[in-house]
Amino acid sequence: MPRVSVIIPTYNCARYLGQAIESVLNQTYAAKYVELIVVNDGSTDDTDEVIRPYRSRMTYITQPNRGISGGRNGGVKVATGDYVAFLDADDYWLPERLALMLKRAVASPDCMVMTDVFVLNERSGELETQGNCEAKGLTPLFDLNARDQYVAALKANFLNYMIMVPRDVFARVGLFDKSLTFGDDWDFELRCLEAGMPVRLVPEPLAVYRLYRPGATTTRPDVSMAASRLRILEKHRTSVSAARWKTALGLRDSLLFQQALQGRKFFFATQIAVKLATNRAYGRHLLRQRALARRLRVSAAADAAYR
Structure with a gap:
């Protein structure tokens, strides 16, 4: 049976970490073929206390804070499994996830494998009853070849x-890019696709992804996030459409504009505003976003009236 290394990077996530660890240790796939690696990326909370009961069943690494990419890379460097899987400390898996992923991996050699996920809204406490990929109509994308998936993912x-x-x-495409503060997983997956490694889907939702967790980077859009997105697209510039590129520039400049206003740097804000005014692709993006927001408000109002 193939061995798999599961890497959980964690930074000040003690509140959720135990559930993530338990979800790996309770997999139906034979435990002797599962190597759990937890990377403490400079946490200052009670992470060590949470880890203590599980120390004999895992590899535990502590390191100075290097960000999510540094945590993932720290785990990859010591992993010994035939396969490597990733789980963030605030998410968790359902018991059959590894078994079904490995079954698909054996049937589809030299592929990335992922499963559908349930989304748990931390603000409302609601857990979606339908898989995220299924709900968004993304499932057919996983049957494409690597090149077409690469274009779609860009x-x-x-x-x-x-x-x-x-x-x-990792020997073929490299580790996660430690210079990125956001989207290091997207960048890594793009490199895998570019190298000819497609991603295949196990359609069952076999993991739970927390949305809007307090302190999570994905809930705090900022200039560094927009800059990381732009840097990723720049790596693949020859494959990115002009409109997509200009929209990414507009998103970054919009955040810079907000930051300049908040810092009362009005001359700088005016310069950015001029750039935004001439970015037609970003203007079209804003119009689409506003139209979508209006449709959602109308739909929500109709639902409320129906109830």
Whole structure:
């Protein structure tokens, strides 16, 4: 049976970490073939106390804070499994996830494998009853070849970070980019696709992804996030459409504009506003977003009236 290394990077996530660890240790796949690696990326909370009961059943690494990419890379460097899978400390898996992913991996050699996920809204406490990929109509994308998936993922990222890959892929495409503060998983997956490694889907939702967790980077859009997105697209500039590129520039400049206003840097804000006014692609993006927001408000009002 193939061995799999599961890497959980964690930074000040003690509140959720135990559930993530338990979800790996309770997999139906034979425990002797599962190597759990937890990377404490400079946490200052009670992470060590949470880890203590599980120390004999895992590899535990502590390191200075290097960000999510540094945590993932720290785990990859010591992993010994045939495959490597990733789980963030605030998410968790359902018991059959590894078994079904490995079954698909054996049937589809030299592929990335992921499963559909349930989304747990931390603000409302509601857990979706339908898989995220199914709900968004993304399932057909996973039957495409690597090149077509690469083009699709550059247009709009349809992947999640919870992939499983053959361990030797890191020797081929490199580790996670530590210079990125956001989207290091997207960047890594794009490199895998560019190298000819497609991603295949186990359609069952077999993981739970927390949305809007307090302190999570994805709930705090900022200039560094927009800059990371732009840097990723720049790596693949020859494959990115002009409109997509200009929209990414507009998103970054919009955040810079907000930051300049908040800092009362009005001359700088005026310069950015001029750039935004001439960015037609970003203007079309804003119009689409506003139209979508209006449709959602109308739909919500209709639902409320019906109730």
